[in-house]
Amino acid sequence: MKSFALIGAAGYVAPRHMRAIKDVGGDLKVALDPNDSVGILDSYFPETRFFVEFERFDRHIDKLARAGSGVDYVSICSPNYLHDAHVRFAMRSGADAICEKPLVLNPWNLDGLAEFSARSNRSVSTILQLRLHPTIQELRERVAAERGRTFEVDLTYITSRGRWYNVSWKGDEGKSGGIATNIGVHFFDVLAHVFGKVRSNVLHLQTEQRAAGYLELERARVRWFMSVSAEDLPPTRAAGQTTWRSLTLDGKEIEFSNGFTDLHTESYREILAGHGFGIEDIRPSIEIVSALRTAPVEWTRGDRHPSVRANMT
Numbered sequence: 001m002k003s004f005a006l007i008g009a010a011g012y013v014a015p016r017h018m019r020a021i022k023d024v025g026g027d028l029k030v031a032l033d034p035n036d037s038v039g040i041l042d043s044y045f046p047e048t049r050f051f052v053e054f055e056r057f058d059r060h061i062d063k064l065a066r067a068g069s070g071v072d073y074v075s076i077c078s079p080n081y082l083h084d085a086h087v088r089f090a091m092r093s094g095a096d097a098i099c100e101k102p103l104v105l106n107p108w109n110l111d112g113l114a115e116f117s118a119r120s121n122r123s124v125s126t127i128l129q130l131r132l133h134p135t136i137q138e139l140r141e142r143v144a145a146e147r148g149r150t151f152e153v154d155l156t157y158i159t160s161r162g163r164w165y166n167v168s169w170k171g172d173e174g175k176s177g178g179i180a181t182n183i184g185v186h187f188f189d190v191l192a193h194v195f196g197k198v199r200s201n202v203l204h205l206q207t208e209q210r211a212a213g214y215l216e217l218e219r220a221r222v223r224w225f226m227s228v229s230a231e232d233l234p235p236t237r238a239a240g241q242t243t244w245r246s247l248t249l250d251g252k253e254i255e256f257s258n259g260f261t262d263l264h265t266e267s268y269r270e271i272l273a274g275h276g277f278g279i280e281d282i283r284p285s286i287e288i289v290s291a292l293r294t295a296p297v298e299w300t301r302g303d304r305h306p307s308v309r310a311n312m313t
Contacts, residue, residue: 002026002272003069005061005095007086008077009050010035013100017075018044020268029064029071032057061093071095073271080182081175084109091122098271099126102185103282105177106290114279125276129263130190132270135256139249140194143219151195153222154305156246159183160230166208173293179211181289184226188215189285195220201288203295204308213292214303223305232307 004021008014009031018040021028028045031038034052041048051057064070074090076083076099084104090097103126104110117124130136143151161170169175176182192198196218205212209229215222225232233244247254270276 002072004028005057005071005074005090006031006048006077007033007057007074007089008079008100009033009038009041011077014077015040015044016264017077017098017100020264021045021075023262023265024268024272026073026268030057030060058089065094073098076100079169079175080105080177081169084113087113087124088116091116091120091124094122096123097125098268098276099124101127101189101282102177102181102286102289103279104286105181107283107287110279110283110286117279123276124279125271126278126282127264127267128186128189128193128277128281129267130186131193131277132263132266133256135254136190136194139254143194149219151220152250153191153195153220154246154248155187155191155222155224156244156305156307157184157187157225158227158229158232158244160233160242161228165228171208177289178206178293179209179226179228180206180213180292183228184211184224185285185289187224187226188288189282191215191217191220191222192284192288195222198284198288201291201295202303203292203297204299204304206292206297211292212305212308213295215288221303223303225305225307227307 004026006014006017006028010033018028022044028048030049031041032051032054036052038050041050049060051060061071070093072095074093074095074097076086076090076097078086080102083099083102087097087099104113113124165171170182198215198217200216202214204214210227210232212225215224230242237244245256247256
């Protein structure tokens, strides 16, 4: 049985990691979060030692290691800007790291992690769960088979958030990386994974709640729009639906609304089998979102996503 520690137990994504650890037969020995609202642990690992202070968590991890019962993996669900520091902590503690997206905010941080990983002989895996979605896998095979074609792609991702969002660390670009990074990095990863290297990366819109642009890849021209505002949800959505995902290829919808439930568990299974996604896998998407953070807004491009027109200021 593999043993785990978890950094960031009170957040939105932490229960997916708890479930994945349980599903793969792991044991969550210890967890950390400055917020003590972690009753969700009772549903998975009620015996987990829990800490609200990093120093005491660190001391406990060290105690386990010196007793010969250290953890095999540290799963990281902390705020984005802390990910690379917590990955280094995991490796210093003699554990492999499993980190939520985005692994880092900027590509040069990847270089530092790669060096640290080589020195410590510990691995770093990041959760790129959409690569494991059956529809995305089929799409990649289709694109690879249709050599010589350049596809027209429209991506829309709206996941509505309340007023708390901008008050939290997620609304602080220095901590989250901004909208395109925080909610979009896994979509940019999929686009680069399916359609190849980046040729052009243009920003059309960037506010606290929305981002949009044009991405030209080896095999696709992509118009994308992302938002955390409920105002952008289409009127045709189902009652009570707060998230909208749409991916069209040459004007035809690619249906991938379902199949998300177990992707974290599948990610953990792949990691434990030695097939996780590492530092170089995440690099293209980190380069995309990092460049967007400082890119000038260009309004003159003709390749705008339809949703941009409604949000131009």
